[in-house]
Amino acid sequence: MTSHGSWMRAEIAGPKKAVVINKTEVVTALLKRFRSPVLIIGSRSTEIELNGGKLISYLARIAEVWKIPVVTTNRSASLYFAEIRRHSFPIPVIEIANLLSDPGWKGISENGTPDLAIFSGLPYSMEWTLLSGLKHFAPHLKTLSLEYGYEPQADYSLPNLDMNKFHEILSFIGRGE
């Protein structure tokens, strides 16, 4: 599988495309660098199956270890967080993207405008277009895509990955090192 180029073949982006994260440490460096990240978890997070469970279980771990507030956009992810008794902010994805595009927005619990928005588990094309909106109209914000498919409209994105590699990367991030 090629690691460059959009996961969806025809959804070609550019000239400005996401930096491909080939070393997992880059993600952890980003998480250390940004003061106010937010993790946005989409509806596919409870469908995508990796070696160690559903994608959402990795994301919940990452959020916990790195103390990142979580937005769940949908029913299944919200229920998952309720079941594991962890807090998530339920906000539809189009609304959170619109809020993130506003530099004057005070943040999900009024604790400041996020400076890094991490997206995972969204339908590919929808994430592609929302990230494009933020790329062009939210210069104050950086975006990071944690998907198995490269999302070129983000500022930073994982490359196209097979599920083993995706598992390894998410597990590494979840160790919080």
Added chain:
Amino acid sequence: METGIGFIRDLEVSVGHMNIERWDEPQGPTPFPTITTFRNWDRQLLSRYKPFYMPFCDLCCLCTFGKCDLTGTKRGACGITMAAQQSRIVLLASCIGAATHVSHAHELVSELIKRFGPDFRLDPGGLSVGVEAPLIRLVCGLKPETLSDLETVVSYLEREVTSLLSATHTGQEGDPLDLESKVFHSGMIDHVGLEVADIAQISGFNFPKADPDAPLIRLGVKGIDTKKPVILVIGHNVTPSVSIMEYLKEFHSADSAEVTGICCSAIDLSRNNKKARIIGPISWQMRYIRSGIPDVIVVDEQCIRTDVINEAGAVNTRVIATSEKNCIGLPDRTNDTAESIINDLVSNKLPGVLILDPLKSAQVAVETSLRIFEERRRTHRPFSEAEANEAALNCTGCMECVRSCPNELPIPDAIQSFRDGNPVNLRELLDLCNGCIRCEQACPKGIPVHRLIVYSGWEKLNNEQFTVRAGRGAIQDTEIRTVGGPLVLGEIPGIIAFVGCANYPNGGEEVARMAVEFAHRKYIVCTSGCSAITIGMYHDEDGKTPYEAYSGKFDAGCILNVGSCVSNAHISGAAVKIANIFAKRNLRGNYEEIADYVHNRVGAVGIAWGAMSQKAAAIAAGFWRLGIPVIVGPQGTKYRRMLLGRGDIDSDWTVMDSRTGEEVYTGPVPEHLFYAAETEEEAMMMAAKLCMRPNDTGKGRIIKITHYIDLYRKLYGKIPDDIYRFIRKKGDIPLTLKDSIEENLKMHNWKESPIPDPTRIRSYEGKSGESKR
């Protein structure tokens, strides 16, 4: 005619014969509006519902100055910004859609004038419809009575579409909001075009006239009688299809062939003749053509696969193109004798022909199918088990198909299971597949992926018989009188309209489920076009389709099909008629006041779950200008911009209270104008939320809030944090939720606010003045 608009003076000669004197309603301020007439109204809407752009491309390549990189804050060589460029693309799409509908309307009117003469009287609703053309009355200030009156309207529409399109030229309109205002104008023009088309065809082709009990039509492939010739019609302009039925009746018998259809031509044909069979929505083209069942395919216009000739050729089906707009490379045989054309098709000298004469195309279609069908039945070889097995064996699991599939369907895994003797996974993909064939284009091994999916699912398809109620057309005046009060007061929680194409993210079942859910909750559920067909394709536990289980009357708890794409005019028309018939507001040339009424009082929402076309964009835009929100599915973000409100910014949500002249806070109702939902549950929650209006009475608001909270809970498992924004007085609180809502109010320092007599137009001056603010 007293009007400040030059155009209407130019038109005086041509409208001189219209019976304007017989219409005693005084002319309103804005008959035949131009592209700037409602700029202030549009800006009012856009000040709340700001565009959120999602460019599909960083570049602009519209002129030879380009390509220009518009990333971030860069401007193009012409000076345009990315924001304006996105609005320009939306305008282009909406212009394409409006032009398509207006041209379609023009052709229908011309054809009917040819058949019945210009003085043929319009009758879209018999005695039950007094306001026969609410949108034409509203926008043009005319009361059309004959077909030739509609020609006058069409001339105006064509002029506006041309002006709008010219605004997209390089170095023309460059301000995003001015472009958005023009998008709204294109939508309003589009809806008038829809109305022209539908009232013309209802009158001329004798469709159901506002009939809640329009007949149930057979839907699906089960039971097609292949002992007879089978004709397939695809497209939107019903004239060639009606001609086929007429020809059969006159020269053979109505039952001597199976006439089947896909998309809106099928819907409209079934309005003309209940014997027609609807096969499915637009996404069913490939599976049905490839089945080899149709002997002859007659295509007219819009949303037809452009490779129809190749696919039909592969199964030896003959094609007849009938529209100047869709000649698909075929030789024009319009002026040849029918016999010579039939001979050329029967002998396979030609795979298809273009015939720009509906009567002749009907004759050729019927006679050709009669002559070839037995031979075709003998020689047609369906995709075989051996071919399917061999194709599956070639799969390497490379994922290229998945990376091309809009729904990322798990094709390789399903093929692997099929290889292992389990066809279920492949079969299940059929329900989720949009029939785009991108998987086949992508497969490096040349595997006919879609064919394989259809092969696995065909038996199931062939065993399912559904029904859809024939499109009823307009809503009766008496129905409007009955529901107007409860709707405007909020006691019927809203009108939910399922419209648009079949590019569904998870198959059509979601649309059917949503329609049933809202009907069950006593909303008024309207359907049209491919969504109307899709909703008919499901059975409840009692084996009933939604159209069998729910009433077709425009009332709480109905599921009513207005008809095809062009019948969407009756949905916006119903909202407008509520203002006119129930609230006694003048319609004539009075768009702004009526839009203000609809936006503030009529809780209507459109859901276009699989919208993909430019026509769908134009239809949505027509709803936006009336202040009616539209929700699309996740693929809808590819329309490139949403119109989103910010409930958290209180100053965005004021209206003027007509009683006191004061600006008062209303809460974010409705919160968005164009919104993409990720999931079915989110769409339902949002639709319920967007039905709230400032005018709701306490009782009405309680009902709407109860549905909103319930659907929100189903989505997120708790009561919405923003509920305090929708409570104006304690009387708005549903008793059963009192404790949790009061806690929410306390947390947010809630204060009571008045229930106004709401208007937004009185917040700015006059018809041409600047905004007061």
